[in-house]
Amino acid sequence: MSNYIFEIQTEIIKRLPMKSLVQFRSVLKQWKSLIDSSQLIAEYQQNTRLQQHLLVRTDFFKYDCVSFLDNDTYPHQKVSITVPESVPNQIVGCSQGLFCFYDFHNAAVIWNPSIRKSVDVVVPGPFDGRFDNDNVGFGVCPRTLDPILVKIPTEYPIKNLDNTTWVVDVFRLSLGVWKSLCMDLPTWCITSTCSQVVIDKFIYWHVFERMSGYNLIISFDMISEEFTEIRLPDSLSGGNDDTDMYICKLKESLVVLQVDQTEFYGDCGVWMMDNGDPKSFENIYSIKSNIPDGSIQNVLEFNRNGEVIVVMTNEEKEHELFVYEPISQHVNHLGISAKRPSFFVGSYTGTLLLLDH
Template structure:
């Protein structure tokens, strides 16, 4: 861009550019680097109309975890890119046995149960930071990850609770414990909100969903573990307040293996089979306008499939079971029941689909930083 173009105009032009171009422009001059690295530019660029992608996670025939990014536009699903987790990320996790906690604002949070290490990974700019998650032998721990919509600050939420084999009467003796890690401070602390979740909750190790700055978990009341009442626990990433959301009656008694969450636009979506249903269709419900306890049934999906997400057009993406341990990913048209396969197949029930847009969040972070929760030190990893 010419030096004769006012800097304000240059800024507006750069705000419309893709991530790859901005990363190159940082090396052209100090003024551009300072602009692109600024928190205001990162926040504004993050909220602008960037191209939408779908991150698909699954396991292949050799039970190796695979990741593929698909451009979600008129070319769908031709533009596929198979992603490789950077060596530095694997070294920070220390083991290959890790899982995705959730994805938000173009960031993915991975977690290793063995080392108690979480890694926040920006796919687009290949930057990552690691966070040590303190654990206790007394408690089970469920994690959630999201980004504060007001500050663009990534947060990890940790809830400690008694495991499913613990006696219910012990819950009154052992307090519920919630901690929040905020990347800007690098430390674990108590949440700002005062209404902590009930001590009697048990959290299912299923998908966590972040919708418009609110994190959601599936949970149940501890004394009703097997066939008891299911509900959703939400956590606002800005106010850090917890809330309870009642599921539709058809799903509140559903087995935990028959229910999952996703989102469409800015609304939470829950799907599942009615209790004891074997051959019935999968019911898909949407929470109305962000209003808790207000769900509307959208449609049903044919048997032997699970809902994994939605395209930006609103078409559901499902994983269809073809053999005992083999599923294929497809786009499903709920009214005509048309199925378009995406050319991705895998084993087990581990298909996950995360919509994302490219982001500059983490751009100002030192490479491969590791936070111990009370301070930080630099990790000496390299790709």
């Protein structure tokens, strides 16, 4: 009978809102053990009722953030969130509801804004006090729900162009240690633009060939630990001083933003990769920089409905966040402004990951 009651309690617990679930850990030791178990955390992660949020940071040098529910109610429902003081300024990316920060001085922090919990990670690098400019990527493996850091050289040494072996460092939080992998990657020099996206089991980076200036995308498979090169259409790959390129995610699809820089910030072409097929990039529409309501200064993120979070400048030279509907070109103000254009906007889903750390 006691087992039957416990099973009923377990099913009830799994249906609780996340805030209540975290609070119930202090009611009974048995409940805490259950809630902290990797099995319940994994099952809760697959819960389709989990809400999606938008995390907004207005200033690169401040730790205060605002979180919106990504539904029809925002921007009316917003919550202030204070980032832990140990968190570096540079946001690497977000995956499965976790954010990763890195400061290029061998320190990374993995942070869960939903339960206000973080884990510090020491990143291997120069131990003589030098500045380490290697690129660090972050993702959560969808199969194991294990947070992963990947450190790859930002530039391939020119003197070793005949040697195709790269040393890549990989960290899995469940193991708590770094391991070095020798990868046979292309011989050209890569300089990362620090633009990364996580979709399913892949971490994507936008990079360019230093020798030719061509744009391309590389991906890291968090399960097989293999890199793959994704060649872009000619209209995207060619080096062009008049355009900038960024990558982001739109409804679980990889998107390339191609920005015309003949002016300060021109029109932005949106290219989507269909079903993970690197040969299927299609220009789905363009974001017009000059619209009836003003001028768009930057494109930051896509929300759940596929609308675009953009930065615009008002008459007082303040930078403000708006939601832009690409077909109608209509914008809605999010009620957030800043003196400097150093916004970060990241889409995330509530999660219990890190609860057992």
